[in-house]
Amino acid sequence: MAAVRRRTMLKGVGGMAALGVSALALTRFDTPDREQDPEKCFAEDVSDTQKRLVISNWVEYIDEDDGDYVSTLTQFERDTGIDVRYTADVNDNNEFFAKVSNQLGSCSSSKRDLFALTDWMAARMIQVGWIQKLDAANVPNLHANIIDSLKAPAWDPKREYSAPWQSGLTGIAYNKAKVGEIKSFEELLTRKDLKGRISMLTEMQDTMGLMLMVAGVSPDDFTDDEWQNAIDRLRKARDDGQVRSFTGNSYVQDLAAGNIVACEAWSGDIANSGDENLVWIPPEEGIMIWADNMLVPNLATHQANAERWIDYYYQPEVAAKLAAYNSYICPVKGAQEAMEEVDPEQVENDLIFPSSETLAKTRRFMALDEAKMRDYQKDFADVTSS
Amino acid sequence: MTSTAGVPPVSTHDTTAVKPRGRKLTGYWLILPGAIWLGLFFVIPFYSLVSASLYDPAGSVLTGYEMTWHVANFADAIGQYKVQIGRSLLYAGSATALCLVIGYVLAYAIAFKSGRWKNLMLVLVIAPFFTSFLLRTLSWKLILADDGWVVDTAQALHLTNVLNLIGLTSTDDRLLATPFAVIAGLTYNFLPFMVLPLYASLEKVDIRLIEASSDLYASPIRGFFKVTFPLSLPGVVAGTLLTFIPAAGDYINAELLGDTNTRMVGNVIQNLFTAQGDYAAAGALSVTLMVIIVGAVLVYVRTAGTEELV
Numbered sequence: 174m175a176a177v178r179r180r181t182m183l184k185g186v187g188g189m190a191a192l193g194v195s196a197l198a199l200t201r202f203d204t205p206d207r208e209q210d211p212e213k214c215f216a217e218d219v220s221d222t223q224k225r226l227v228i229s230n231w232v233e234y235i236d237e238d239d240g241d242y243v244s245t246l247t248q249f250e251r252d253t254g255i256d257v258r259y260t261a262d263v264n265d266n267n268e269f270f271a272k273v274s275n276q277l278g279s280c281s282s283s284k285r286d287l288f289a290l291t292d293w294m295a296a297r298m299i300q301v302g303w304i305q306k307l308d309a310a311n312v313p314n315l316h317a318n319i320i321d322s323l324k325a326p327a328w329d330p331k332r333e334y335s336a337p338w339q340s341g342l343t344g345i346a347y348n349k350a351k352v353g354e355i356k357s358f359e360e361l362l363t364r365k366d367l368k369g370r371i372s373m374l375t376e377m378q379d380t381m382g383l384m385l386m387v388a389g390v391s392p393d394d395f396t397d398d399e400w401q402n403a404i405d406r407l408r409k410a411r412d413d414g415q416v417r418s419f420t421g422n423s424y425v426q427d428l429a430a431g432n433i434v435a436c437e438a439w440s441g442d443i444a445n446s447g448d449e450n451l452v453w454i455p456p457e458e459g460i461m462i463w464a465d466n467m468l469v470p471n472l473a474t475h476q477a478n479a480e481r482w483i484d485y486y487y488q489p490e491v492a493a494k495l496a497a498y499n500s501y502i503c504p505v506k507g508a509q510e511a512m513e514e515v516d517p518e519q520v521e522n523d524l525i526f527p528s529s530e531t532l533a534k535t536r537r538f539m540a541l542d543e544a545k546m547r548d549y550q551k552d553f554a555d556v557t558s559s
Numbered sequence: 560m561t562s563t564a565g566v567p568p569v570s571t572h573d574t575t576a577v578k579p580r581g582r583k584l585t586g587y588w589l590i591l592p593g594a595i596w597l598g599l600f601f602v603i604p605f606y607s608l609v610s611a612s613l614y615d616p617a618g619s620v621l622t623g624y625e626m627t628w629h630v631a632n633f634a635d636a637i638g639q640y641k642v643q644i645g646r647s648l649l650y651a652g653s654a655t656a657l658c659l660v661i662g663y664v665l666a667y668a669i670a671f672k673s674g675r676w677k678n679l680m681l682v683l684v685i686a687p688f689f690t691s692f693l694l695r696t697l698s699w700k701l702i703l704a705d706d707g708w709v710v711d712t713a714q715a716l717h718l719t720n721v722l723n724l725i726g727l728t729s730t731d732d733r734l735l736a737t738p739f740a741v742i743a744g745l746t747y748n749f750l751p752f753m754v755l756p757l758y759a760s761l762e763k764v765d766i767r768l769i770e771a772s773s774d775l776y777a778s779p780i781r782g783f784f785k786v787t788f789p790l791s792l793p794g795v796v797a798g799t800l801l802t803f804i805p806a807a808g809d810y811i812n813a814e815l816l817g818d819t820n821t822r823m824v825g826n827v828i829q830n831l832f833t834a835q836g837d838y839a840a841a842g843a844l845s846v847t848l849m850v851i852i853v854g855a856v857l858v859y860v861r862t863a864g865t866e867e868l869v
Contacts, residue, residue, distance in 0.1 A: 195606070199626055202610035204838070206623040271833040274620055301621055369733065369818070370705075375834070411819045417736050418818055431706040432735060547619060550835055555639075558822060558830035 207278030209302040214280040220477035224255045229288040231263045232422045236498035265421045266294040277303040282472040287479040289338045295466040296328035304334050305469045311480035314487035318506045336483045339501035340464035343379040346438035350450040357457040358383045362410045372418045372436040377553040378538035386458040408556045419557040440524045444500035462535035496525045611842030620836035632843035647824040651806035654745035658802045662753035670761035703735040736818035744812035753798040760794025796863045
């Protein structure tokens with residue numbers, strides 16, 4: 174009897190101990206505050222001795238060597254002798270944020286010298302101190318040539334931390350061989366012949382900006398009620414089976430394959446696709462405008478090389494060559510004149526050098542503080558991913 | 560001088576004394592690599608996950624999360640995502656049932672009827688693994704494309720109408736981006752995990768027992784259900800577990816082959832972790848899924864009554 178009791182007691186004590194240890198262990202996994210100070214968290218610049226530059230950018234966002242055509246990247250390597258390791262591994266702002274947040278948030282290296290993110294995400298990263306200041310003396314072309322509309326965003330008024338890679342518009346694309354003309358974003362939500370054959374973007378600012386405009390609300394100034402109505406409208410479109418998917422860059426393949434016939438789309442992608450049946454149009458309600466910004470993260474070891482890269486792309490001739498390939502809005506003054514030499518057909522391309530009428534129809538998304546941003550992201554993700 | 564004289568007896572004494580103890584320790588040494596592995600890659604992540612499920616939801620990735628025993632995360636997560644949890648179990652269950660039917664026929668054919676083709680057929684079962692999981696799933700997207708010949712044929716044969724009637728596809732006669740495509744994708748991707756354990760079990764079945772059943776006037780069907788199937792039960796249990804568990808947590812198939820109304824719990828967790836950075840809800844949902852699966856497996860294994868799995 175005594176032996177049994179002793180064993181039971183031992184078991185009990187062991188169990189309690191295990192529970193106690195477990196409970197203690199559970200408190201060891203808190204996540205730290207991710208804010209950093211770029212003036213304390215930086216690495217020695219080895220650009221002079223190590224001619225290398227590691228870049229992450231969005232998919233299909235740069236010209237490539239093709240026969241006799243020498244890409245802007247290859248030309249940069251030839252001019253400077255810098256070995257550029259360019260990876261197209263940005264597909265979505267949030268996804269990229271998740272990829273680097275553990276490193277940059279704990280002041281360890283992201284192994285990159287430069288990456289490009291959209292305005293709101295660039296603003297967020299600068300705000301939490303993950304981004305290094307650029308040396309203005311190293312990027313004279315940037316400050317001399319950046320177009321006026323991009324010169325002074327609220328989150329980086331002097332462009333001390335960031336330099337736009339390209340700017341672009343969010344509107345509608347459709348396959349004209351498969352479906353009749355589409356003029357407005359509202360048609361995507363209501364037309365019966367488009368049911369289950371449209372896609373929208375996972376970028377909250379783009380999709381919700383257009384949804385707000387459908388309701389006649391300006392995305393740069395709206396109330397919580399107006400936001401909620403727009404979210405409800407989007408949820409209804411999803412529940413009705415009108416929206417087939419919410420995607421990142423991959424919508425181009427679905428559009429070309431005929432799985433979707435119309436979608437929310439970024440301006441340059443469609444021109445890039447080379448498919449004549451695919452057209453991009455500005456919706457009647459208005460257009461969203463954005464820019465993707467080059468940023469040098471903390472602990473980048475080749476900042477001077479990155480600055481050379483930025484300065485190189487802010488030469489009008491180089492910018493024109495890149496824009497001719499990308500068909501996105503060129504952020505560089507003088508590129509339109511330089512385009513006469515590069516590709517005369519593109520000089521009047523409204524996607525690269527938008528007219529003032531087009532620009533008048535563009536809207537930016539309201540600046541949000543971190544808490545508001547989270548609430549809105551959550552509302553939006555509840556619709557797009559569940 | 561004394562040492563040279565003393566050495567031999569000491570060394571013999573040592574070897575005889577150490578031998579049994581060394582043998583005893585060998586077992587522990589052999590466990591060590593596995594224990595370290597489990598500690599690093601199971602125990603610590605497990606605690607981290609459970610801890611995340613109890614984070615204070617007021618935190619964020621940027622300001623940090625704190626573990627505050629916030630058990631309400633579970634009620635919130637289950638309340639908000641019960642549809643996706645149910646859908647995951649339904650899809651995974653359907654795929655497992657389909658795998659069992661298809662896989663059993665295949666494994667039976669390989670084990671008893673393939674003759675000299677046996678090895679080739681086994682290689683063919685594994686052959687899809689030579690290509691990446693992601694690529695194979697993407698290929699299904701091409702095959703089932705709205706304008707592809709598969710959909711055209713299915714429409715001509717009115718198969719899509721039948722699928723519409725039982726609610727597996729939507730009313731506009733497509734296959735891609737429907738529950739049908741997601742379940743088919745799961746079935747396709749996990750079939751080898753069903754076939755191989757089934758084959759291993761069936762292969763061990765003593766053929767004389769089946770002959771004996773027919774000697775005792777059992778019809779082939781009766782013989783199958785009284786002899787072959789019960790003997791293959793360990794394979795059935797192992798196969799269904801290996802299929803159901805990963806299928807319930809899968810998100811690639813729903814992501815690539817489904818639409819906005821076929822999202823599974825894996826998709827929700829992935830989105831909560833990466834896009835929203837909501838570790839508390841993502842953790843709670845992951846733990847919930849784990850508890851549901853472990854519970855279901857325990858009940859299932861008890862009911863099936865097979866302690867040894869293969």
